[in-house]
Amino acid sequence: MSRAVLLAAAAALAIPAPALADELRDAVAADLPSLLTIYRDLHQHPELSFQEVRSARIMADAARKAGFKVTEKVGKTGVVAVLENGPGPTVLIRADMDALPVAEQTGLAFASKVRATSAAGVESGVMHACGHDTHMASWIGAARLLAARKDQWSGTLVMIGQPAEEIVAGAEAMLADGLFTRFPKPDFALALHDTADLGSGVIGVTPGFALANVNSVDITVKGLGGHGAYPQTTKDPIVLASAIVTRLQTLVSREASAFDPAVVTVGSIHGGAKHNIIPDEVKLQLTVRSYSAESRKRLLDGIARVAAGEAAAAGMPADKLPVVTISPEKADATWNTPALSERIAAHFRARFGAERVAAPTPSMAAEDFGVFAKSDPERIQSLIFWVGGRPQAELDAAQREGRVLHGLHSPFWAPEADKVIATGAEALAGAAMHLLPKT
8 A cells, every 4th residue: 555545544434634644654544444344333333341251352362363362251341461572671452341331322324233141140231331442442453563562662561451340340350360470560551541522533641649539338327117197207318318418519629629639429319219209218319429549538437427417407316327338439539640641742742743632630530550550659650641532623623502511421422433434543552652762
């Protein structure tokens, strides 16, 4: 294929002109039809957390064909692909593989029609509503680029396909299965994530805290039920639960610093069965978001204090106090090493142009990518960056008109996959080569 044809293919992506046009971008353009075929296949056949058997096989086969030494079934369904290429640092590149229990409504010709049952026993539609299919395709593209350019870098690559990111369990599972004892431990860890908040092909780098701590909390509010016509003979748990919900908001509005982001959301409230019956209990389900360990502790302690205090104010006896249960399943905040973040952001500005590199604010969403670096923070520098998947015209129109657009985890989310994958593959490969210079 001629250089002119390759450049025309790159131009067809309609991404603003790069600051540094080179053969790496040409190679991405040439490989893009193959990567999009893989993406559509993955999109059409999504798999839930720890069920990513088919997805893992596709990634393993692609890495093996590129020349990596591949190990499968690490952390249940994870993939580890290693390419040793002389002296130098070790770089880990992660792509997450799992999909969500969402029935797709994008209208795409290759939309998912898959249904599956989760580990919790719930059957539902399954969809790559978080864009992990674009992550996997970008990972495969980067693996091919790096394997074909071994003469341009020196060191070791450890590329992993991670299961169960959506339930923040896959990173821990891979570590528990010997990720950093059976395979080389990285000096640098890289990952990408698509986003609906940036224009297609725009890269976002957030130094420091990038994603949040997450805790799930259940509160069982007890009461003394009875006839709705005689509330004076009862202890109404619905009124008490309402007071708790209202008071919980002050943990953020009156107890948290404006410079210490926090979220307490009551996502579920269940109680009662009939208009004229006051029930014996009400159940609340909360999600709690923070960044620092101190903020997390203050919020969780505050939830218990508020629940007990409101119950006391309502005159509940000691044996009727609310029961607060903090789920052992949690996510820790994702920290982007500032020095690495600034270094790679500068590399991206040189490669893609300053207009395609943004600095988004931290997100209160969660990830488990940060677990890898947290296992050895003295050694491992870590960065997860964003790749925009929303047409810029849509973002501009929504801002003018005051509209809220659907985004990740929506049944309607369909990123501009060609731009996400082309940008993602080049960014991962370029960043890795930058960190593994030929000596």
